[in-house]
Amino acid sequence: MTRLLSRRALGWAVAALIALVALMSIWPPATMQPFMAQLIALRSFQVVGWALLGLAVLGIALLRRRLARPGAHRPGLRTGSLAAVLLIVALVHGGIIVSRGLSPRSEAPQDSLTVLNLNTEREDVPARDVATAATTASADIIVLTETSEDYGQALAGMLTTEDFTVYTAVGAPGWQDTEPEDGGIDPVRATTVLVASHLGQFRQVEGPQGAGRGLVRLEPVDGTGPVIIGAHTYPPVPGYMSLWRSSTAVVASLCQAPAPGLILVGDLNATRDHAPLRDLHECVSAGEQAGIGGLATWPTATGTTLMGATIDHVLIDPGAWQARSGEVLDLPGSDHRAVVVHLTERPQGH
Secondary structure, X not given: OHHHXXXXXXXXXXXXXXXXXXXXXXXXXXXXXXXXXXXXXXXXHHHHHHHHHHHHHHHHHHHHHHHOOOOOOOOOHHHHHHHHHHHHHHHHHHHHXXXXXXXXXXXXXXXXXXXXXXXXXXXXXXXXXXXXXXXXXXXOEEXXXXXXXXXXXXXXXXXXXXXXXXXXXXXXXXXXXOOOOOOOOOHHHEEEEEEEHHHOOEEEEOOOOXXXXXXXXXEEOXXXXXXXXXXXXXXXXXXXXXXXXXXXXXXXXXOOOOOOOEEEEEEOOOOOOOHHHHOOOOOEEHHHHOOOOOOOOEOHHHOOOOOOEOOEXXXXXXXXXXXXXXXXXXXXXXXXXXXXXXXXXXXXXX
């Protein structure tokens, strides 16, 4: 009898531990640490993983109940309880994704300002494809990470509907970056922003230190219009974890006291589940407002926007802008998807 009770206690302890791990996966306490940072980024995979595990455990519970001897003490109760927890966890993960938006719409409201955000993966996306996407979307602001000024100028020449001014910032090389032998720069260090001429003149000013790869900050010369920031933080990979944590924190801090009219765009290498982006302070996610915040922007290898991580963002000053619609686009050559959002200006005082 004692041995039986010990086995039951051990079984309940193991089930409780698995249930605790599953529950902690919803809002883990250490989202900036190795493994956990990658795990929480892939919430859509957790939906599938916990659901499959829950169904498997439920199957075991039903089988044990069916094969139990007459008079057995609550057969399948432990495994059934664990299955219920795992399935609930899967539903919660799925609910969070759905709440952020899975409804892309390409329609742009009248008088909207359109932002296109894309990591070109070291300029592997043909400029002509970016030009086509930008023209189709009627983009006014184009933010391209891992993209040099030369690429930006070539793209501007392809955008025939309007003149665009090109701005570029280049970050310091990382220890894993490889510089071209011709004396150029690795595009991974560059962020390039194109701004349509009808938005007025902008001056490029120095951004905060420690923001990762190149950070472009543009302020309107006449003081009216958006403040545009293009950013690219370091990735959460071995050798860069410390830089990832610090650069993500620096970029996120731009929303603590944002410049009026701020539009912060880029590959932030973090999801809304990572600590720096959980609280956007005085910014809001334009993607979530537009109903596309739950769609994956990386990696394209999954073949669907329902699986992956949402790490490419457009964050806005909600006192100045309202996101009305948006979409996530696949362009050839990049492991990131392009994000397009259509913004309208809020009336003053709202």
